[in-house]
Amino acid sequence: MIINILLYFKSFILNDKAFKIFTVYLLLICFVQLTTIFVGKILHKPNLFLSHFYFIIQFILLSFFYVELLRNKLLLYFCLPVLGFLTYQYIEDPSLFYRYNAIGISITQGVLILYSIIYLYRCLQGQNLFLIINVGLFLYLISSTLIFASGNLIFNLDISESMNYLLINTNRILYFLFQILIFIEWRKNYYKKIHRS
Template sequence: MTDIIAFSSSLLGLFFLILNTFLFFKNKQVREKTEKTFLWYLFSLCIVEIICHLIGFLYFGQNFFVSHFYFYFQLLFLSILFKKLISNTILKKVIWTVLIAQTVILASMYIKDPNSFWNFNNYEIISISIILILYALYYIISNLATEHRYFNFSIGLILYFACSVTIFSVGNLELVLCEDPFIDIWIFNIVFYIIFQIFIFKEYLFLKSKKQME
């Protein structure tokens, strides 16, 4: 029963992701105002999430390896996005250096231990989450007085990845937060993912209203 609740909640998160992606691509005015990297970021996550849910439905518990693609695509596309958004030249170089270093580290981990590819990688999840949280925080703080594009997205990203860091730092992926109603750590994560999608939708509304004002 709890697995059904978790999977259904996860499908709701997927629905919001697909909806957001559709809206960003469909609205020409918003699409032209949005960084292409961000559009491909949404599209790539849609593909990864759909594959993850299909494998999870057909072969329950055997889709953990998809998380590697999910988190690496987050790192790849958002590193490129924040490199474009952030004006600090030194930080731009840092972003590229971190991306290359993380790629080498993760690749070497899976080459050294191929079996680890089929399980969650705590280092991968926690390190990528912290990296992206720092980028988003810096972007918000450095642009408080000027540019507010991608603020909603950045806030949602910080909340969602802070949740991911908390979950995988705990180490107990079977942790039950509440017995009645039943809430385990995964449902907690799904709730924050849906909140993240709501912030992306708010970003869409912001870009749409800004374009109309222009």
């Protein structure tokens, strides 16, 4: 992930707003992930609360990313009710901050999947910038939604630890594949821009 951040920042100035938003997304998501590792593995403290930041940051930045790709500011009106609903959830039940929010995860990622499908449809009409990233996002979001939306269910049932690790490792593998697709997108569409300038 850090390699992708460095490569995308290397191309930052030369590219459009969608590229810049996606680059900031990579940076902030990496920061949340590193913070999660620090809190959990080094401080040995519960770090589940950081997942809320991950999904909300992801939702906001990727929504802006798709607004730019689809050139449709109406998509932002989709964001407001979702963010309003999440805010209501956390105000109504502050303890939710320390639990999996399966509904919040499903809604935010569901909206992003919808944006991704709309963009895939646009790509059929000839637009193919960020196509590889969009396909990676679509596959990763579908699978991680299924994995993370079942988070509370997994903790409420007596599912074996090996099954829990299987789900977590499946998500890690899919995320790694997503990172490979991000690199392929950069190499295919942005590597040449650096060498031309």
